Every structure is written in C-alpha cells, then in structure tokens.
Amino acid sequence: MQIIYPQDRKAIHPVGIFKEGFGLWLKNFFALSGAYLVIYAPLLVINISIAILFPANDATSVEKIFFGAVSLLQWFAGMWAVIAFLLINIKAQAPGNSAIENIIDAKNYILPYLGNTVLFLLFLALISLLGAGLFLLGVFCLAIKQAILGIIVMLVSAIPCLFAIVYFAIRLSLGGVVCVAEKTGPVIALKRSHELVKKYVTPVVGAYCLNFLAVLIFVILQVLFSLIFKKFSQTCFDIAAQSFQFAAGLVLVPLLAAISLVLYNKLKEAVEPKK
Numbered sequence: 001m002q003i004i005y006p007q008d009r010k011a012i013h014p015v016g017i018f019k020e021g022f023g024l025w026l027k028n029f030f031a032l033s034g035a036y037l038v039i040y041a042p043l044l045v046i047n048i049s050i051a052i053l054f055p056a057n058d059a060t061s062v063e064k065i066f067f068g069a070v071s072l073l074q075w076f077a078g079m080w081a082v083i084a085f086l087l088i089n090i091k092a093q094a095p096g097n098s099a100i101e102n103i104i105d106a107k108n109y110i111l112p113y114l115g116n117t118v119l120f121l122l123f124l125a126l127i128s129l130l131g132a133g134l135f136l137l138g139v140f141c142l143a144i145k146q147a148i149l150g151i152i153v154m155l156v157s158a159i160p161c162l163f164a165i166v167y168f169a170i171r172l173s174l175g176g177v178v179c180v181a182e183k184t185g186p187v188i189a190l191k192r193s194h195e196l197v198k199k200y201v202t203p204v205v206g207a208y209c210l211n212f213l214a215v216l217i218f219v220i221l222q223v224l225f226s227l228i229f230k231k232f233s234q235t236c237f238d239i240a241a242q243s244f245q246f247a248a249g250l251v252l253v254p255l256l257a258a259i260s261l262v263l264y265n266k267l268k269e270a271v272e273p274k275k
Helices: 014-027 029-053 061-090 099-108 110-143 147-171 175-181 186-197 201-229 234-271
Strands: none
Touching: 014 029, 014 201, 014 234, 029 061, 029 099, 029 234, 061 099, 061 110, 061 175, 061 234, 099 110, 110 147, 110 175, 110 186, 147 186, 147 201, 175 186, 175 234, 186 234, 201 234
C-alpha cells in the first residue's frame, strides 16, 4: 500500500510502518515481554482469583464496586504499560535498557498521558452529547407530529457529529505517544498530534486499518478458543479466557505500541523540515 503525494509532501507507507513496527517489537522483544509480565501478571492473578471466588453472575452491590475498582486498576495499569513500552522502544539503543527501569521511569509520564487520555475522551464525549441532544430534539419533533422537521434535525445532528468524532479521533490519536516522545503536557500533545496527522490522514488511517486487522486476528482466535472451552464450567471458561487474553496481549499490546511510535516518527520526519 503506497500513498502518493505531490512533490512537496513525503510519501508514507502504511505497510512499511507496520513492518518497521513489527521489526522494532522483535528487536526489543525480551524487554517488552518482561515489562508486560511485570505489569500484567499480577492482574492475571487477580482476574483468575475473581473467577474462582465469584463464579456467579449476580454480584452484590459491594462486589460490583470491587469489580469496578479492579477494572479501573487494570485501565490505569494498561496506560502505565503502554508508556513503559514506548520508553523501551525510544531508548532501544541506550545501554541497560531494562524493563524494570522503564517501568519505574514511566511514573514521570503518567500524569501527562492520563491528562491526554481524559481530554481526548472528554472532547469526543462533548461532541457525542451535542449530537445526542440534537437527535433527541428531532425525536421530540417526531413525537409532536412534525415528521419532516424531526427527520431533518436528526440527520443534521447525527451526520456532522459522527463526522466530527471520526475527524478529531484520527487527528488527535497520537497525543499519548507525543506525551512520552516529546515530554509535553496533554494540551500541547493533542495540538502536536493534530499538526502531525492533518496532512497525512490517509496513510494514518491505513496504518490503523492494519492494526485493526491484527487485532481482528486475535479476536477470531479468541472466539475459536471460547468455542473449545464453552462446554466446561463457567469458572473454567473464565480462567481459560483470562489466560488467553493475557497470552494474546503479550504479543499484541507491545506490538501496537511499537507501531504507534514508528508512525509518530514517520510523521515527524515528513512534517518537520530537514535541518
């Protein structure tokens, strides 16, 4: 896949980005896998313990609060892990590029990265709420038998808001990588992401499509895996599912982090003039 540009713009190749990201992941495989195991192995133990201790689906209110706290912990640990993976790849040539050192160093980036994630989600949520409000207005128009007006309001709200969500989601998607690679705050990182992506949307979408295909392969494998263990008890099924997700994440999560970093580097080379 090759994206052709006028002569004043550098070509970016999604397949090349994926291959280079794959190579970077292989090069730093042991450090990345070590970081993954240190962060995610305790979470696997927690999830398996929950599957054994709470096999029933009808959890109490206290248990639901506990499950929510665990989910929040996993989300936070996932961000910490991605930062560690990015640092390992960024410092690939540095001596003593160990997993533990980068996991510890990730603490210096977690607040900007978290701020970037929150701002990114809030921004998209605000667009969604605006669209939902206008859509409900259209539904109200239908309820008072203003069918044409209702349909127009619903279309005018849904289509532009959906377009805006996709538009900004793509352009702001590298904010987290920028936070780590350039050591910036969340607002600057989002602006920087927009600056890098805005002229290269097509190859960025192409790279994300390849990422999606990689994820889809693991989803298909998980479905097949689930069918095999479906005949066992719910507890055994949950333990097997958690174990498969852990094993799949060992490959997929560090790989996607490596591809994101390569994409950032290629965009930076294309956007910034040579000195």
